[in-house]
Amino acid sequence: MAFTYKQKCARCKKNYVLVTWRTNYPLCYDCQKKEMVGEIKDAAMKKLLNIPEEFYKENSFLRSIKINCIKFGKLSEKQVEAFKKTVKKMKESNKGNDETPAKD
Numbered sequence: 001m002a003f004t005y006k007q008k009c010a011r012c013k014k015n016y017v018l019v020t021w022r023t024n025y026p027l028c029y030d031c032q033k034k035e036m037v038g039e040i041k042d043a044a045m046k047k048l049l050n051i052p053e054e055f056y057k058e059n060s061f062l063r064s065i066k067i068n069c070i071k072f073g074k075l076s077e078k079q080v081e082a083f084k085k086t087v088k089k090m091k092e093s094n095k096g097n098d099e100t101p102a103k104d
Contacts, residue, residue: 017060029057036063038070045069048080055090062086 006016007026015028036056040046049066056063065083069075075083 023060027060029063032060032063032067035067036070040069041073045075048083051087055087059086059090 002020002022004018004020007019007023009015009017009028009031010025011027011031015030017023017026017028019026040049049069051062056066062083065075065079068079
C-alpha cells in the first residue's frame with residue numbers, strides 16, 4: 001500500500017487532496033466537477049459511470065476516467081476494467097463501514 005498525505009489543490013489552492021508519490025497534479029473534486037458535466041451518448045458507458053457521487057469525491061482516478069469518457073466519447077478496455085475493479089473495491093470497503101446493528 002502506498003503512503004498518502006494531504007496536499008493543497010494545484011488549481012484553487014484552498015482544498016486539501018489525498019495524494020501519493022505518483023500524483024503529479026493534485027486536483028480537488030470541486031475543481032474537476034465542471035469537467036465532469038457533459039453528455040455521454042453510449043448507453044453502456046452511461047450505465048458504467050452511474051455510480052454514487054461520493055465515489056467520485058473520494059477517488060481522483062474515477063474522476064479522470066469519467067472526464068476522459070466525456071472528452072473522447074469512449075474508453076479502452078483496460079480503462080473499463082480498472083474502473084470496474086476500483087468501484088468494486090470501494091463498494092466492498094464501504095459495505096463494512098455502513099453496517100448498522102439491527103434494532104430489536
